[in-house]
Amino acid sequence: MKQNCAIDFCRHCPESHHGVCPSILKILTQNNSHFPKQFSLSPGQYLYHQGEHHQEFYLLREGWILLTSITEEGKRQIIRSVLPGDLLGVQPDIHGPAIYSAIALQDSIICRIPDFLKICSLHPELALKLVQAEVCETTLAELYMTNIGHRNALEKVAFMALELYQRLKYRGLNNGYTAPFPLSQKDIADTLGLTSVHVNRTLNKLEKENLLSIHKHELTILDYEKLNTLVGMELQSLSTCDLLS
Amino acid sequence: MKQNCAIDFCRHCPESHHGVCPSILKILTQNNSHFPKQFSLSPGQYLYHQGEHHQEFYLLREGWILLTSITEEGKRQIIRSVLPGDLLGVQPDIHGPAIYSAIALQDSIICRIPDFLKICSLHPELALKLVQAEVCETTLAELYMTNIGHRNALEKVAFMALELYQRLKYRGLNNGYTAPFPLSQKDIADTLGLTSVHVNRTLNKLEKENLLSIHKHELTILDYEKLNTLVGMELQSLSTCDLLS
DNA sequence: CGTAAAGTTGAATTCTTTCAAACACGGTGG
DNA sequence: CCACCGTGTTTGAAAGAATTCAACTTTACG
Numbered sequence: 001m002k003q004n005c006a007i008d009f010c011r012h013c014p015e016s017h018h019g020v021c022p023s024i025l026k027i028l029t030q031n032n033s034h035f036p037k038q039f040s041l042s043p044g045q046y047l048y049h050q051g052e053h054h055q056e057f058y059l060l061r062e063g064w065i066l067l068t069s070i071t072e073e074g075k076r077q078i079i080r081s082v083l084p085g086d087l088l089g090v091q092p093d094i095h096g097p098a099i100y101s102a103i104a105l106q107d108s109i110i111c112r113i114p115d116f117l118k119i120c121s122l123h124p125e126l127a128l129k130l131v132q133a134e135v136c137e138t139t140l141a142e143l144y145m146t147n148i149g150h151r152n153a154l155e156k157v158a159f160m161a162l163e164l165y166q167r168l169k170y171r172g173l174n175n176g177y178t179a180p181f182p183l184s185q186k187d188i189a190d191t192l193g194l195t196s197v198h199v200n201r202t203l204n205k206l207e208k209e210n211l212l213s214i215h216k217h218e219l220t221i222l223d224y225e226k227l228n229t230l231v232g233m234e235l236q237s238l239s240t241c242d243l244l245s
Numbered sequence: 246m247k248q249n250c251a252i253d254f255c256r257h258c259p260e261s262h263h264g265v266c267p268s269i270l271k272i273l274t275q276n277n278s279h280f281p282k283q284f285s286l287s288p289g290q291y292l293y294h295q296g297e298h299h300q301e302f303y304l305l306r307e308g309w310i311l312l313t314s315i316t317e318e319g320k321r322q323i324i325r326s327v328l329p330g331d332l333l334g335v336q337p338d339i340h341g342p343a344i345y346s347a348i349a350l351q352d353s354i355i356c357r358i359p360d361f362l363k364i365c366s367l368h369p370e371l372a373l374k375l376v377q378a379e380v381c382e383t384t385l386a387e388l389y390m391t392n393i394g395h396r397n398a399l400e401k402v403a404f405m406a407l408e409l410y411q412r413l414k415y416r417g418l419n420n421g422y423t424a425p426f427p428l429s430q431k432d433i434a435d436t437l438g439l440t441s442v443h444v445n446r447t448l449n450k451l452e453k454e455n456l457l458s459i460h461k462h463e464l465t466i467l468d469y470e471k472l473n474t475l476v477g478m479e480l481q482s483l484s485t486c487d488l489l490s
Numbered sequence: 491c492g493t494a495a496a497g498t499t500g501a502a503t504t505c506t507t508t509c510a511a512a513c514a515c516g517g518t519g520g
Numbered sequence: 521c522c523a524c525c526g527t528g529t530t531t532g533a534a535a536g537a538a539t540t541c542a543a544c545t546t547t548a549c550g
Contacts (some may be wrong), residue, residue, distance in 0.1 A: 069391065077391040092381045099384065120373060127372035128365060134379035135336045139344065141386035146314065146322040146393045149438025153538075184496065192396025195539055200498060216547095219351035232317035397505075429528065440507055445530060 037112040041065075041104035043182075047088065050101040053113040057116040063108025064182050067100040068190070078191040080140070081183075083167055087133060105182040148193055153202045159231045161212050161219055178188045181219035282357040288427075292333065292347035292355060292373050299343055303333040303362040308353020309427050312345040313435070323436040325385070326428075328412055332378060347427040386445075393438055398447045401437045404476045406464055426464035 041047060041063070048054040050069055060082050067079040067088070079100055082088055088110075089097050094117070120127040140163075153204045161181075168179040185203065189196040207213040210222045211230065221227060286292060286308070293299040295314055306328050312324040312333070324345055327333055333355075337345050339362070365372040385408075392404045406426075413424040430448065434441040454456040455467045456475065466472060 068335050071391065071395060071513085073395075075395050077395055079390070080258075081385050090380055092377070092384050119371065120376070121369040124366040124369050127369055127376060128362065130376050131365070131372060131379060132337070134376060134383055135335055137286055138379055138383040139337050140381055141390055144389045145324070145386055145393060146316065148308055148390060150318075150320050150322055152315060186496080191394075196497085197540080198538055201538095226518090431528075441529085442508080442531090443506060445528095446506095449530085 037114075038109055039112070041108045041110060043104055043106055045104050047102035047110060049099050050099065051097045052230070053095075053097055055094060056089055056130060057062065057113045058102075059111040059113060060084055060086050060088060061109045061111055063095075063104060064106040064180075065108055065110075066103050066105055066183075068103060069100045076190045077193075078187060080144075080191075081167075084171055085171070087130075090134070093109075106180075132185060153192075153194055153198055154205060155230060155232075156194065157188060157199060157202045157206060158211060158227055160188060160191060160232050161214070162221075162227055165219060165221055177221040177224065179219050180217065181214055182217050252339055273485055282359075283354055284357070284483075286349035286353045286355060286417055287347055288351055291350065293343050295344065295346040296342045298341070299334060300339060300396045301334055301356040303347075304356040305329055305331050305333060306354045306356055308349060308355075309425075310352040310353055310355075311348050311350055311428075311432070313348060314345045321435045322438075323432060325389075325436075326409060329416055329418070329433075332375075335379070351425075398437075398439055398443055399450060400438065400475060402421075402433060402444060402451060403456060405433060405436060407460070407466075407472055407476050410464060422466040422469065424464050425462065427462050428458055475480050 038061070045221065047058065047065065063083050065088065067082060069077050071077060071078060082102070088102055089098075120130060125159040143163075147156060151204075164181070165179050166173065168174050173179060183191075184196075185199045186196040189199045192199075194202075203214060207222075211227050212222055213220045262306075272275045283306070292310065307329055310328060314322050315325060316322060327347070333347055334343075349377065365375060375376065386410040387410075392401060394462065396470070410419065410424050413419050418424060428436075429441075430444045431441040433439075437444075439447075448459055452467075456472050457467050459464050
């Protein structure tokens, strides 16, 4: 069964290694003798800050990165979690300042991809992969929009946990019904537009009702079926992503 | 001054006519002897329904189309307004069922674009245009996510009105500080996750505070500066969209 | 072991929804 | 031209959901 496509860059490549499918890797290597330009980040370190220029695309190969932005009123919005295989740094105006900050939650390995767009214009298949990734990202953002707009706190938290679980499972990063979950309750709150106090009460309720539990940076799905029903199955609409096939 | 880029397909083409820039039009015409395959819709007519297959890309040349989806609980979510020059029908699995419905709010002229992806793979510049459009769309969805998650009703409605005003103004569809606004209060509610009752009270408040007014399908910006301050300027982050320059 | 950060709990307040009823407006048919 | 109908808008009062504030407990880490 195919999983939620989210924002994977190379999801339909069964031989992919650390999120990079070999055919893409080959193109990138051909065009850049220094590829891969890898480096690592520790938890709490920023890849780039909102408002700064970076003008690069990045590929997350290992770890967990959060995209955040600070609103005028000083509130923090978490845009999304970047998981291994996802692209970072793509924005409308690539020469303009970064519209989000990118911060590592775990030890992360990142790959800088210079001249990505130039390479794209030489390799249409790469450009179409990028289109595919962006369309999935749009759809995910729109799903979150629906989720945040039309649900109560219980459903919001359930949706978010399930969405992340699906994406982790697709990458083989789960362990049965448990998966790593480095987000704090404040992080969940800042993703969903709730307060951490209310997230806390909601998590207790979710555990009491035997739906899911989050403890010590581990997410456990207690009742997958019931959770799916509660969330409303919309994640299934992302289950295929074959824009290019 | 550049405006909010939103999801324009050909925004940086000064000679664009009805949202289609000539160089793109040339490519599309070369590859398809029957282009443009235009047709029109009346208010209330659907271009396609959620769950049905259509397998086509469409370009809106005139009018106003709403993308909607119905949740499990029967609530209607409006994903976004499609304005002239915007693409429709792009989704993760182009061969799968439509994830949204598309309904016309005004008399609309639509252009069917067959084999879009095939043409893209022959014309890298077209593929990159598509990437640009999708990145803008993602950013817009993420902005709405922040808006819906972290603001109260007054700010939500103000944000939505300003965002639509900016996009209409970019297209020259405004008339000074007024612009067409075919959405009902229920439509606003279904976009923002509010009830129409509360939208009504909020609109009254916005008018009483001299920020904006919506009457008889017309939006009037009463105090642009104050509105921008209230919304928090985040729309400016979309003001450039030069991914490709 | 001590400190800071994260999580937990209760009570009061604020915001939004719900329900119910009335009003306004545009279009249709008589 | 007017009565009628339906949809969309307006208003009030009560109920419900989430936030705020404040205090307390637990956990992580040097």
